[in-house]
Amino acid sequence: MSCDRVDRRLEELAAGRLLGAARRAAERHLESCARCRQQLRLARRLAREVAALPRRSEPRRDLWPGVTRRLGPAGPGRRDAMVGGRGPGSAWRLAAGLAVVSAGLVAGWLAGRPAAGPVAVAEPPAAAEAPAAAAASARHEAGMDHAYRDLVVAAAERRDRLDESGTAALEAGLAELERAVAEVGEAATFSPGNLRLELLLAAALRRESEWASRLRQL
Amino acid sequence: MRAECASLGRSPLAPTARMAAGADVDAELVRRARGGELGAFEHLYRRHCGRVYALCLRLTADAGSAEELTQEAFVRAWRRLGSFRAASSFGTWLHRLAANLSIDALRARQRWHQRFIGGELPEASSAPADPAAAVDLERAIATLPPRARAVFVLHDVEGYRHREIARMCGLSVGTSKAHLHRARRKLREVLDR
Numbered sequence: 001m002s003c004d005r006v007d008r009r010l011e012e013l014a015a016g017r018l019l020g021a022a023r024r025a026a027e028r029h030l031e032s033c034a035r036c037r038q039q040l041r042l043a044r045r046l047a048r049e050v051a052a053l054p055r056r057s058e059p060r061r062d063l064w065p066g067v068t069r070r071l072g073p074a075g076p077g078r079r080d081a082m083v084g085g086r087g088p089g090s091a092w093r094l095a096a097g098l099a100v101v102s103a104g105l106v107a108g109w110l111a112g113r114p115a116a117g118p119v120a121v122a123e124p125p126a127a128a129e130a131p132a133a134a135a136a137s138a139r140h141e142a143g144m145d146h147a148y149r150d151l152v153v154a155a156a157e158r159r160d161r162l163d164e165s166g167t168a169a170l171e172a173g174l175a176e177l178e179r180a181v182a183e184v185g186e187a188a189t190f191s192p193g194n195l196r197l198e199l200l201l202a203a204a205l206r207r208e209s210e211w212a213s214r215l216r217q218l
Numbered sequence: 219m220r221a222e223c224a225s226l227g228r229s230p231l232a233p234t235a236r237m238a239a240g241a242d243v244d245a246e247l248v249r250r251a252r253g254g255e256l257g258a259f260e261h262l263y264r265r266h267c268g269r270v271y272a273l274c275l276r277l278t279a280d281a282g283s284a285e286e287l288t289q290e291a292f293v294r295a296w297r298r299l300g301s302f303r304a305a306s307s308f309g310t311w312l313h314r315l316a317a318n319l320s321i322d323a324l325r326a327r328q329r330w331h332q333r334f335i336g337g338e339l340p341e342a343s344s345a346p347a348d349p350a351a352a353v354d355l356e357r358a359i360a361t362l363p364p365r366a367r368a369v370f371v372l373h374d375v376e377g378y379r380h381r382e383i384a385r386m387c388g389l390s391v392g393t394s395k396a397h398l399h400r401a402r403r404k405l406r407e408v409l410d411r
Contacts, residue, residue, distance in 0.1 A: 038410070045409055046406055046409060049355045054272065056271075057275055058267075058268055059288065061285070064260060064263055064267075068256070070290075076251055076297065195286040199323060202323060202326035
């Protein structure tokens with residue numbers, strides 16, 4: 001057995017889970033390889049130290065008051081607490097609204113129904129709507145956005161199966177989704193490390209991935 | 219836990235019995251919290267905050283983010299109590315919720331950086347500032363690249379399987395294994411200093 005193969009099975013060896021011929025081969029290698037013996041010792045030590053890590057850790061401050069502030073008046077199981085409490089301002093609310101619009105448009109199209117109208121927008125979008133394909137192309141050239149590119153490619157591949165209204169709904173949905181993500185991302189540049197913005201962005205990005213996989217199933 | 223037992227008038231128990239008793243306590247608290255009793259939910263918070271915070275801290279390697287994520291996890295748990303099924307323990311359910319939130323935050327940070335800055339997030343230095351702290355495993359874990367750190371913490375510390383981690387992190391199982399291998403090798407290097 002080579003050093004590389006022993007290295008890949010060190011943890012199994014250290015934990016006694018490597019059995020039979022593979023174990024014998026590893027042990028034969030270890031007899032003549034000081035480096036691998038040292039790596040095995042380190043693997044055992046790492047496993048011991050990991051097992052000894054504390055499972056609990058106390059935050060620097062009591063977080064409960066912050067939790068209750070965010071809960072707002074809603075009871076358990078109510079989602080309207082989401083926008084309660086502190087927030088980074090109107091930018092993320094606008095982005096959240098746009099994300100909801102995007103969800104309505106694309107989900108409506110995917111369900112084979114006419115696209116739903118705006119559901120909740122804090123204020124009208126200021127920028128002119130860029131064609132989704134052009135935006136995707138620019139971002140593709142920048143090499144920065146694989147998920148969005150995948151979504152647009154998946155849509156383009158299936159465009160010939162759509163009628164005119166379906167294509168329009170898809171284009172509009174993609175553009176809105178793109179803008180929602182851009183809004184949150186730009187807001188985050190002014191508030192780096194803002195976790196609520198990051199979670200909002202994560203939700204929008206997750207929608208992109210979900211819709212891309214749903215499109216591929218069509 | 220001892221304080222919990224004392225407050226509930228229980229005698230010290232063997233670990234397995236204690237876990238079962240803890241699950242019973244959680245189930246009762248969840249039932250009351252579902253009925254809108256905020257005090258019961260606070261009790262759940264006090265029981266589980268330490269574990270949730272420890273997980274978020276290890277995944278993000280940042281105390282401020284870990285605090286925010288811990289709060290967010292409990293806020294979402296409150297909102298979703300209606301969907302919690304007793305098939306799993308409340309602790310397991312909450313833990314997964316917090317892990318998913320932390321992973322989402324890490325991925326968003328990475329993708330935000332790719333979109334608006336360009337390129338990958340810079341990795342933390344693998345050399346601890348203080349050589350005497352080279353054996354500090356927590357600090358070494360914190361210096362791992364975000365994806366490798368997440369896979370290592372979820373697999374080796376928290377006991378998740380590669381299939382679950384792959385689903386949570388949006389990776390293939392093979393990539394998850396590769397990250398784990400990379401993380402372990404880096405940590406062995408730190409221990410060897």
